[in-house]
Amino acid sequence: MQAIRVDDLTKTYTTYKRDSGFAAALKSFFRREKVTVNAVDGVSFTIEQGTVCGILGPNGAGKSTTIKMLCGALFPTSGNIDVLGFSPARDRAKYVHRIGAVFGQKSQLIFDIPPIDSFVMNKAIYGISDDEYKKRLGEMTEMFGVGDVIYKPTRVLSLGERMKCEFIMSMLHAPEIVFLDEPTIGLDVIAKNKIREVISEMNRNGTTFILTTHDLEDVEQLADNVIIINHGKKVFDAPLEKLKNTLGSRKMIDLTLAKPFPGSEINGVPVTAGDDELHISLEIDVGERSITEFLSTLASYAEFTDISVKSLPMDAIITRIYTE
């Protein structure tokens, strides 16, 4: 069942441009150059209920703008959005009752007081009953392991603790869909893993997640589907497996050499420099040539002490899609 349907979504901004320096600043004081930016440009997609969808893209690609329009915080310039039967910006007050959102770089907690007070505020705002509040708060503080943390002022919490509390704040009212805009930004591995565990757990219980991130591990560990946006346009929309297989016929061969290799290619395959002159990488398209034949001749070109053959890493796949 579809949770989200987006048709030909566009968001255009008008902004101003000026050069650096005092003269440019003075000039712009009297006359500013208007620039129209197509932040999101004719994007369409659907997201099924109960799935995790990762939205990827380089900085400024239009991911966050898309998420903000899906949350009802921004009006689209044109196009249609249907989330759970609502038009998010038009039906905002009713609609946001059924969603949650965590913006990694914008806090919903009140800075000077403990998170528990912010939770109490959300309890009143969302009309959560006392029993439901106690139950949800107990479950979530246990899942995140923040039983004591929620009673300390937000300003003294570590980034990881704060993000866990942001999650609780956004999910106390048991939303059906949760939008996460770079939720693991700046977190250490332990905090990231904990947050990913909770997302997986809640997803198993039926919550739909839409996630923008630059951390490909978030996507690899969580996402069922991936949408890639670049320059405001959708450039990829398919299950995660298909993304991995997009360049799947390519393999990366990492070599540790016994002595430096002076050439720029080995048997017709370009050499990529590694961390030092004794480490090189070769990217081979196994659909075009036999890896067995290539490996059997490799030793005659370069003397090596270690070798590994692996699929192309996700970041290489994504970078390739961004640049194509």
Next chain:
Amino acid sequence: MRYIKIYLTCVRIAFSQAAAYRTDFILGNVITLLSNILFPLVTVVIYANGAEFPGWTMWEVLLIQSVFSMSNGLSAMLTNGVLWVTFDHIREGSFEIVLLKPLPPLFYLMAINFSTGSLGHFAGGLVLTIVSALNSGADACGIPAFLLLFAAGTAVMCGLDLIMAAISFKWVGNSRIPEIFDSISEFGKYPLGIFPKPLRILAAFVIPVAVVGFFPASALLGRSESYMLLAVIPCAVFLAFGIWLYNRMIKRYEGVGG
């Protein structure tokens, strides 16, 4: 009922927030209270030196000024926080945090930004109003008209806050606009008769700041004139326009790059 519950919860949280820095909270309110008690000193000095506002006794002028102060304090409690928080949200591109709440944004901002620091302002004004009223022979019969005009004056101040906040959606970072409106509102602190006629019309009906202090105090003193009640209309229009403009400008909100 739901909205009252939310408002009261938010006010309670606003107090917890203010009390997080206890010394600042206590000092802030004491300073506001003292400055409110001290501000009429200028009027006292003027009268002590034989000068006066023609036709008005010292206690009558003090009543105008204390009513003005009380109205200012009340409007600051209700809407002044909205003004400054809107400025910040727009500049930082974080207004979506407000829009994520299943409430009218203006109501949510008013509730969560209840200004506890203005309590001292209001309380100072209230004490001086009572003292001035007792010393100036105020008439209890004028209380209904006073309450109506006081509410109208507070509506003007709230309307001004909302109009300024709404402007910030378009002109980002204009944090000095309030200074202009503060200067205009100063007209409400003095007997209207001391100003030239064009200014009197401006202060009574165009930007009705005379309703903030002068009109309600006149009602309490039994010196009100029939046209004063008419000024309630532009006050209501002012507040309605502020609310309408604010809600209208929310649609202009575009955020900043994510």
